[in-house]
Amino acid sequence: MDFWRRAPNPWSQDVLLGVSWDLMWAAAIAGVAFIVAHALWSKVRAGPGEDGGGAPGSPGSGAGASGLAARVLRHSLTSRLFHWVMAASMLVLLVTAFFPVLGLRFDWVSVHWIAGVVLLATIVFHVVHSTVVRNWRTIWIDGSDVREGTAELKHFITGQGHPPGKTGKYATANKAFHHAAVVVGLGAIVTGVLMMFRIDTVFWAANPYILGDGMWGVVYVVHGLCGVALITMTAAHVYFAVRPDKWWLTRSMIKGWITREEYLTHHDPQKWAPEVGEGATGASAGSAADPAAVA
């Protein structure tokens, strides 16, 4: 397997062109392997007839359950819209990036960069929205996450230690995924924006020479690595979304709410005090944004 594509430039200097498309296959295989392994292992750990996700606790075991409505708002409409627009653009990006490599020929470049611009816009929105309006710390890993996460992982793999406890709004795994997505996504976007300088767009005329050959090679490699990483990550993400034990979360990303029971089962009200509502929409979630609620 090749990792890089290299070629002599016009001056016969060996330069990087990008990652080898072998990596695309590697990423796809890694994604599938992870899913299969996880699914199988979950079955094994859980024993017959049960899914391995495991409920971390039982309803009512947490404090502050009183006064909760039947439905707890988990994702505001804005957040959901963001998520799905982002998901759509990401999917478009992946399809337009990799299907042509697979031999499916179509005019992909414009769609790809436009999807990239959409993604960028949603992300800018998301960053502003989650720092100004929402509480970005809910998704940020802290010390306890690390401890919890390691323990959970250990438990999942070996069955030892304690099962995952109740979490704040986002479980450690969610947070880890988000972090990875931040890194990989930013990598892809920053390099993608640079790459847009090489083609004619509505913003500017192509100029392949804003960076030197060597630098461009790095840009393409980073973009390529991020791209193939996104294949694996998207696969894993979709896998979890469709797993029955995570369906309550997926539903919340569609409809916005989780049930009171789900809330009480999975979350520690100390760590995450949601606003109260009937699957409400457009909540400004002022209380949730109160750092004290998290601490």
Next chain:
Amino acid sequence: MAEQLIGVDIAPPDLVAKVTGRAKYAEDFRAEGMVFAKLLISPMPHARVRRIDARRALAMEGVVGILTADDITPVDAPGEACLTMEPLYQGEPILAIAAVDETTAANAIEAVNVDLQPLPFALDPLQSLRPGGADARTEGNTYVRTQESRDFQSLKWPRSVFDDAPPGTLPMGEPQTEWTIGDVDAGFADAAVVIEETLSHQSLTHHPMEPRSTMAYWQNGKLYIHTSTQSVARTQAAIAAQMDLELDDVVLIGEYCGGGFGSKITGSPIMLVPAFFSRKLGRPVMMRINRYEEHYVGRARPGFQAWTKMGFRSDGRMTALDLYIVQDHGPYGLSGDHNSAASTASLTYQPENMRFRGVTVYTNTPPRAAQRAPGGGAIVAMLEPLIDKAARELGVDRVDIRMINAPADNEAWMGANQRPLTSNFVRRAIRIGADQFDWAAKRQLSGQRQGTKATGVGIGVSPYSGGSSGFDGLIVIRPDGRLYIHQGIGNLGTHSFADTARVAAEILGMNWRDCQVIWGDTSQHLPWSSVQAGSQTTHAHTRANHAAAMDALAKLQQIAAMDLGGSPSDYMVDEGRVFRRANRSRGLSFARAAERAIELGGRFDGHELPEDIHVMTVGSATGLAGQGLMGVAKDNYGGEGAIQSWVVGFARVEVDVETGHVELKEYLGSADCGVVLHPRSLAAQIHGGAIQGFGMARSQKWVMDPKWGAGFANRFYTARPPGILDVPLEMDWVAVGEPDPQSPVGARGIGEPPLGAGAAAITSAIADALGGQCLCRTPLTTDVILAALEGREQPFSILDAHV
């Protein structure tokens, strides 16, 4: 009576060999144990070689060795060596590898790793002249020669020079060269019409048919070298000098040369690679140059970025000519095209006042060399349409304005030192050309439209140097009764190696079938000769052979007088015999005379030689001594003034106003080159040179990517020399035929001037078809013409180089 040999058509002696393919060019030779060399050329326009790793290449089966710059005699800057560790243009050879076959050598080159450090580079002279602009060479961007010193200089003009020049106008900072005759400002004050334009002319590769291949080997300390060269005697001398050898230790074989056009005057640096390599390896080395490499190492005509201002009185007389030329010099040597351009302009128009300013700037582009009518061809192609413009504004006929400005006789002046000419009949050439072309009728067609086709007629007056003198002639009449004419000039397809030999035969009254020209192999005892360039040969070697024949004639007469009585002047020659004027039967055959010469020895058979001949001729004559009656002499005929020939071109074109396509309908060249030695070969020169001029004026140029300094016109189809369909069906010629009185034969050279005539006639005709609009650039490609016709933006600015 022996046949007439001057002024008649006679096929050259190499004709059959050429058309049957038996002629052997440099790359056709083979030698025992011969290996093939291939070059590694620089991908960068300017770089320093940091490291060469050829281990993989040298380990390949069949590879026999490597030659780098360390293995060759160094050359002082700004001279050019055949290999370098600091390539100054893309395509410059860095090293060579030899192998038992060419494919292996090529594969080995691919296996070499050369670590190159890119250095700043300059492609466009004007960019290099800007403050902060890159210099093509680490030492600077120009070379200054003064009385006191000669050195590189980094010449930069102040920013204001560039800022003050309106777009599309040549910025003109301080020049390097400047001369003035009279007072141009006064001239302009006198003028009824003043024309001022920025001009441009693109660089173009010579691209002769035969690339410069060479095979070399050493035997007993002597270098045997088969190469493609325009000159033979002079190339031998050049190789000896460059390899630090005695003249005798170089044997040069170059019987055939598939064209040079100035790019192979004494060969070119690359021919030394097999010479050094075979010395290093102890085996014969053949290096064939392919078309791609030829583009890089094959020399090119310098480009010009120029400006002119001309003043005319109401009768059309040029009162002042102001000319500024920025020359694109390439990376090596000292090229004087811009100076020749200025002196050619001065000669053509005899302006009452003139100023020339010029700068020549090194660039990281393939090396320049003289190309057929260097400087002169380019300048007339640029200026002639402007002469038309003045004529139009003044209401003077375009032939008349040329007549009035062309020099009337040999009292003309030329260049800064204002030399007169040996003779000059250009006005007659204009007149008979105009008559034969039927100018009076054709000019009525000017601007006429038929459908989308607009007709234009044009004239181009083109002088160029037509000779040199002072070389040696060497002939021998052997006891077989035949005349052997030794020629040290080359054979690049012009016939002059044979045509100039016929002068000796004619003087000695011999039939051509009894004569043998010996040429192309320095082991065959060749006399010191002119370079086969600059249109020198016809003039120089009709004279040298004349001198040798006169010497032989005198010796024949003396022997006859000795043996048969009377005085030498009682005897004459014809049909291979020397006999008494009064009684044809009292005489000797040349065969007998040759025997007698050998018996007599001394100066008769070459054992005693004139004192004034060149050492090379001494050596050759000594080698031939005792073989027969020898005629050997230096051309001491003398003469005053510059030797210049002229061609006046007349062209009719049709420009399609919807496509910019130009069709050349007819062309006529009218020459003033003294006595016509050989009509058919004169026609070949007038037409062939014109066709080359058509290429320069219409399609040939370089294209280089400015970011990478890389050239794309490196194949015939991208370099675009004209093809046969670009040549008009009707091509005609005429010659004045007036002898040059300062030469015993009266013939001048004709190689160069046809090019400028062809090019200028077309640029003038195209401007005429466009209603007098001068685009002031060569080549005038389809896109340039169409953009002008459509009033659209030109594809390139007039000052862009290599586009």
Next chain:
Amino acid sequence: MAVIRDMIPAFELFQPTTLQDALALLAEYGDEGWALAGGLDSFDWFKDRVKRPTAVVDLAGIESLRGVRPWGDGIEIGAMTTLTDVIENEDVQSRYGLLREAASHVATPQIRNAGTLGGNLCQDTRCWYYRSGWPCYRAGGNTCYASAREAMNREHCVMGARRCVAVNPSDVAPALIALDAQMVIAGRRGERVVDAEDFFIGPAIDITRMTVLKPGEVLTSVRIPPDYAGATFYFEKVRDRQSWDFALAAVATAMVTSGGNIQRARVAVNGVAPYPVRLENVERVVAGRPVSEETAEAGGAVATDGAKPLRHNDYKVALLENLVRRSLRGTEA
């Protein structure tokens, strides 16, 4: 690696005599294989060592790929028929003069004697950046050197560019599009037939290929229907030299007229886009109109809709418009 040009490296040469064998060989060698026709494009690549197949499959020995034969009321021309044979064919001369004209504008007599119809249609672009072996998009890299601001793109495209701005160099292609021809393609899985205009693809679809041919496929013949046989034809090519030169722009037009009116027309151009372009908007504008200067003007006016010149080829827009206009005047070139 140092660069060697003008020297063909060794490869294995196969000279099959049947199409099946040729297809099998091409399939066997995949990316390493190369179909060879007249060699005028192929050898350029080999000589410059930019494309280095290890196995070359010479199609010259396959008799069935040669010659002109009737096809219904039209004709079918084998892909390996030389351009000279196409030009000299009586049917082509009498009924498809447009093809004859186009083919006789290709390069030089020598090249037409060796170059084949199929090779001419499948030939690669002449973009000099690409031909120089630079790692451009078309070569699998990620740069278009020719569209850079400072680039030398006088000969590049004014339409159809997507990252790559090279042009299709074939003179024959637009004529076949104007004649509504079909391309017959054979592959390991059988035969397919595509319209001439769909045979050529732009960089938007596949930046590394000029046609729909997939690796291992062979163009076996070109079928020309009778629809435009004997129509009013116009072919014109503008180039810098009159031989041995590719088109700056070329137009091929076929018009069926009746009573001085254009019933239907097909107009195709080349040298202006990465693929030969059928100008359907022009066809629409002129259909049903009288053959006249006004119609020609109207057609010419829409010919360059959407054209976007590069820095140095603005002239091509005017050239294209003028050529299309001329082609609609109803007079031969």
